[in-house]
Amino acid sequence: MVELTADGVEAGYGHVQALRGVSVSVSTHGIVSVLGANGAGKTTLLKAIAGLVEPSSGKILYRGIDITKERPDRIVRHGIALVPEGRGILTRMTVLDNLRMGAYCRSDGNINGDIEEMFNRFPILRERQGRYAGTLSGGQRQMLSIARALMSRPSLLLLDEPSMGLAPKAASAVFAMICEIHARGTAVLLVEQNAVQALKISAYAYVLESGAGVLQGSAEDLLKDRAIQKSYL
């Protein structure tokens, strides 16, 4: 089932046009990746979907609902959670408070149960629950950031460069975690510079260059593609 479609999205900061008509589609069948060099517009695309950047034109539909001009706090309530670039954890709050903030948009009674589940999936977070999140290592911060996003019980998870700055072992753990999240039924849109690892776990991928889509196809095809291998792999 198609979860999200972005159609001809243009967006920018002031006079800088970061996206020049980008279209992507994300379904529950398989992880979708967006690849590209620094400054290609990958982060802006995720910010536009999450509501942090307002597109100047184009349309973003989530399960048929137009969310193009929605505020970020409303979009997360539709079921879209963003794991931002650089993790975006709240360093002056405890690990536990970060997880509680992840459930801020919920009002059901299962929040403590979900925190317990996150502690089971990420045992290091249980151990560090009372510590300030700023004391965590890079890999632990990424785990916390993902766990916090899951606390909103999203049906679509947006991940912005989750492997950035991580040692290979920690990066592999993060990719394995993303696969597991997807296997449990959450649609995933993954932005990565680490193209090989991203394509290995994805079903479909888009390649952005200077704010525009230049290539798209199944991850399998892209992995074999000569041009891709030359520029990104």
Next chain:
Amino acid sequence: MLAQQLINGITLGGIYAVVALGYTMVFGVLDIINMAHGEVVMFGAFAGMLLASGLGAPLWAVFAGAVIAAGALGYLLELLSLRPLRRRRVTAKLAPLISTIGVSILLENVALKLFGPGNHPFKTPLSDMKFSLAGVDIYLVQMVILGISLMLAAALYLWLYRTKEGLSLRAVAEDSEIASILGVNIDRAITITVVTASMAGGAAGVLIGMAYSNVSTQMGVSIGLKGLAIIIFGGMGSVGGAVAGGLILGLAETLIAAYWDSGYRDAAAFFIITLVLLVRPQGLFGRDAAAMRH
């Protein structure tokens, strides 16, 4: 003599603490110093004065009236002088600061026009009630001031650190963009912060009126400077720092006036600040300087 001065000092410190809490909350969430806070305190004091001296209202009604008036003023301050700047995506921190300076000048002059110059007596039923305890005179007003200050500080602390609302405000204080993707309506959070800080300011205005038995339209300036001094001293954005800083300044001023020279009273605040900034620039309870934002 010393016991008497300590009680006077703690009472004054309690008032300072409540004033500083208003500054520290707004600074914590918005990263700006609300230069109009002293005038919001002043308006709260005048609302209380009108109810107490004019209508002879009971103490609870005096507080309620002052808190409501100051809260409404805080709402207008956010709606008319802060929000429009955010809408236009003005990123310079100087813009909202200057905007609040403008509001403070406006409020002081409106008050002058409305209430007239000079001191206005602030009479409460408690004004002259006192009792003696081991040779120390304690005014009932002092007990009320101290009790209400501590209650307000404790309530604010519990609200910020034990409730979901407080959790979200602390998240906005650290990173409003991250807070927004987690579901926090930023405009609402800022409005709640400014209104709550202003309501505390209204209560502080009544406490000042009770302590000095009169109010004036210029009181906002001096009380504002003291409040600023305290949050620099205690650590910008820190609740504990505001309370400790307020108490220390209140005690220092009272003791200096009693044992040295009352002319140096107002110098105490700025002497302490200079000392603190030299030894511990982030303030007593502040985050380390490297982590402090600008």
